[in-house]
Each structure stands twice: as structure tokens, then as C-alpha cells.
Amino acid sequence: MIAAVDIGGTKIGVGMVDSDGRVLSHVQTPTAPDKGYANALDRIVNMLRDTSTITGMRITGIGIGSTGPVDPFTGEFGNVNFFPSWRGENPVKDLERIFQVSVAMENDADAAALGEAGWGRAETGRA
Numbered sequence: 001m002i003a004a005v006d007i008g009g010t011k012i013g014v015g016m017v018d019s020d021g022r023v024l025s026h027v028q029t030p031t032a033p034d035k036g037y038a039n040a041l042d043r044i045v046n047m048l049r050d051t052s053t054i055t056g057m058r059i060t061g062i063g064i065g066s067t068g069p070v071d072p073f074t075g076e077f078g079n080v081n082f083f084p085s086w087r088g089e090n091p092v093k094d095l096e097r098i099f100q101v102s103v104a105m106e107n108d109a110d111a112a113a114l115g116e117a118g119w120g121r122a123e124t125g126r127a
Helices: 037-055 091-099 106-120
Strands: 004-007 011-017 022-032 059-066 104-107
Touching: 004 037, 004 091, 011 037, 022 037, 037 091, 059 091, 059 106, 091 104, 104 106
Parallel strands: 004 059, 059 104
Antiparallel strands: 004 011, 011 022
């Protein structure tokens, strides 16, 4: 089961998504960038574990959409206005190490466009 992480300026959302793109569970917390990256990572890990427990499914991969500039090749945050002290932190490597699964990260707007193309109205031709 694929876990999805949405890191925004005001909230972090985590959910489990099936192969048809349906959200099976979802939890969220304030981003609280002033508490630091390590605190945010701990909350993400706990939310991922909670959503896995709620669905009764094992996480087989994690996709991250994040606000601001991110490097999809290295998994590092760039200079994000909302949390500048997180620059250079790498949630991809951190979550891969913790969950032992593949993790990918993309800018949230690009991730939304990819989701729309795959499962949204763009894919089905609906208006």
C-alpha cells in the first residue's frame, strides 16, 4: 500500500492510497516549522504508522509532495520560505531508512498535476 505525505506551509497530511488512487485513511497535524525538522519527521513517522494501522495494510512505498523547492533526485529540501531551517534536510533518505521502502518526493504542485493526470478528470475526460 502506498502512503502519501503532503507537507505544506500550515499542515502536514498523511494518508494511505490504494492502487486506484482512493484515500483509505488520512490524518493531519500543523506543520509547526518552528519546532524543527526532527520534530516534523517524528510526527510524520507516527502518522504513517497510524494510517497503516487504521487500514490494516503494510506500507510498501511512500510518496511525498512538499511546498517550495525540493530536489526530486536527492530528496532534499531547498530554500522553502515556510521552513528555511529545513534546507538540506532529506525526508526521502530518512523515511527510507525508517520504513525500509522506496520513497519519492516532488514539489506539491507537480505532484498534484501528476495525480490529476493519472486519476483525475484529465485522465477520464470528465468536465
